[in-house]
Amino acid sequence: MGTVIMHSVTSLDGYIADDHDAVGPLHDWYFNGTTPILPEPDAADGDFDHSRSGSGFRVSPASAEYVRGFWQSIGCIVMGRHLFDLVDGWEGRPPAGEHVVVVSHRPKPEGWHPEASYHFVDNVAEAIAVAQDLAGDRIVAVNAGRVGGQIFAAGLVDQVAMDVVPAVFGSGRPYFGDIDGPRLLEGPTVVVQGEGVLHTLYTVPSSRP
Structure with missing residues (x-):
């Protein structure tokens, strides 16, 4: 099975968004x-999916190298219904990977992008099981936040990746959601300094059931 990595961009005080x-x-x-996260598409390649090129992002060379490797290793994304509704599920085109698992007690909206590999499940354990089956040996990327925190608290996360931005929010949506009690991670095992962002990766001591 592939590695399960909880990930998001976060403020210095641990928020992935403000109260709104x-x-x-x-x-x-x-x-x-000036560096695109993924290589520029070849205009002569008629089969290239321009919606997935990442060509709209221009980052520092260090960030591009780090993020490129991470994105290209993702097989499936796990997200909560709140984020799905906010971004309309990226209109059926996830930013990385081929599959998405949505943790929700509500089914997929009727008629919503039937061609997209989006799977709706109602608990976090099933979400990770389905995602790992879909991803195979590739990474399962769990969006941080309330649902990500539940997956972390359940002992189903192998690593925690944070893209830390030098901003302080004071309040908002916590990276780890509503998790109770302290948790001790190992590392950081990766530290990459970009322009306006610090990429870090931590290992979660094994607690898989």
């Missing part, structure tokens, strides 16, 4: 450089 779900300056680093 706005990300403010958290994503500015995606546009403050």
